[in-house]
Amino acid sequence: MEAPRATKIHRRFELCVAVLCVIGVTLVLSSSDQASAASDEPPVATEPAAEEVPEPAPEPEEEPPAEVPEEEAEPEEEPARARGASRLRISSAKADPERIFLGSRRRAAFRFELSGDGARKLLVKVVKVSNGAVQKRFRLGRVKPGERQRVAWDGKLGGRRGFTSQGEHAFRVFSEGERAAVSRDSSTQRFDFYEHRFPLLGRHTYGDGFGAGRGHQGQDIFADCGARLVAARGGRVQTAAYQSSAGYYVVIDGRGTGRDYVYMHMKKAERPREGSWVQTGETIGIESDTGNASGCHLHFELWSKPGWYEGGSAKPPTRALKRWDSWS
Numbered sequence: 001m002e003a004p005r006a007t008k009i010h011r012r013f014e015l016c017v018a019v020l021c022v023i024g025v026t027l028v029l030s031s032s033d034q035a036s037a038a039s040d041e042p043p044v045a046t047e048p049a050a051e052e053v054p055e056p057a058p059e060p061e062e063e064p065p066a067e068v069p070e071e072e073a074e075p076e077e078e079p080a081r082a083r084g085a086s087r088l089r090i091s092s093a094k095a096d097p098e099r100i101f102l103g104s105r106r107r108a109a110f111r112f113e114l115s116g117d118g119a120r121k122l123l124v125k126v127v128k129v130s131n132g133a134v135q136k137r138f139r140l141g142r143v144k145p146g147e148r149q150r151v152a153w154d155g156k157l158g159g160r161r162g163f164t165s166q167g168e169h170a171f172r173v174f175s176e177g178e179r180a181a182v183s184r185d186s187s188t189q190r191f192d193f194y195e196h197r198f199p200l201l202g203r204h205t206y207g208d209g210f211g212a213g214r215g216h217q218g219q220d221i222f223a224d225c226g227a228r229l230v231a232a233r234g235g236r237v238q239t240a241a242y243q244s245s246a247g248y249y250v251v252i253d254g255r256g257t258g259r260d261y262v263y264m265h266m267k268k269a270e271r272p273r274e275g276s277w278v279q280t281g282e283t284i285g286i287e288s289d290t291g292n293a294s295g296c297h298l299h300f301e302l303w304s305k306p307g308w309y310e311g312g313s314a315k316p317p318t319r320a321l322k323r324w325d326s327w328s
């Protein structure tokens with residue numbers, strides 16, 4: 001009788017051990033599950049590779065208007081809003097110059113530094129401020145804190161897509177794969193893009209307009225003698241010549257416009273050579289009173305396609321000039 005009882009106890013003990021084992025294994029498994037689940041969760045400060053956002057994301061909806069206030073504090077004061085980038089910031093962010101012109105050598109340059117807790121893959125986007133639409137992307141690759149970054153843009157969209165529309169643009173910095181910008185939209189990161197520049201530098205007044213008196217074909221702009229004249233729009237110098245009423249004059253075939261831009265009563269000096277190319281905003285002469293002119297002034301004409309005495313006709317240029325004047 002003793003022996004079976006001992007065996008029974010022994011069996012019970014064995015069963016107990018087995019149950020404990022199962023519980024123990026289950027506990028070990030579940031705790032290792034938790035551990036692996038925890039390691040799947042990206043720690044706050046590591047690479048956001050798991051969160052790649054597909055490239056053609058609906059960009060315009062990215063920034064609700066409420067988040068684009070007109071005036072911002074200094075960008076270095078602003079905490080990053082990007083998820084997984086709580087300590088990521090940019091500093092010394094600045095766009096220069098404040099305005100660029102289509103067909104000009106001068107591009108909008110954007111400089112900044114990354115500050116924070118490690119290298120990041122960064123992306124710089126140029127957006128139209130009015131609607132948030134992305135016009136251009138620059139992939140910078142891995143950027144370390146303290147490394148100075150610079151990108152520059154001329155307003156062209158690439159390929160045959162032409163150029164961006166006129167108005168205010170902003171550079172914004174993103175950590176690659178994140179939807180929210182690292183940089184807040186500060187005024188120091190903005191620049192304006194325009195297709196034309198006003199052709200006379202310095203103080204001026206408007207004289208006779210289109211059709212005034214004797215079938216005047218342009219707009220007169222008066223300024224002190226010697227004012228610098230620049231190309232309203234770059235292009236090929238079709239004519240640089242002298243004529244008794246126009247004086248020294250220049251005709252520029254505006255690149256990509258089909259239109260001609262005509263400048264009269266100039267000094268002989270500093271005019272570009274026929275057949276050469278000029279950039280928007282480049283000096284093309286000095287205002288004077290050569291030819292039939294009552295006082296120093298620029299006589300400006302705008303000709304429709306295909307151009308000046310090539311089948312086009314002179315168009316009233318005053319409204320266009322006043323618009324260019326407002327931003328130049």
Ligand SMILES: [Zn+2]
Pocket residue numbers: 208216218219220298299300
């Ligand atoms: Zn005139």
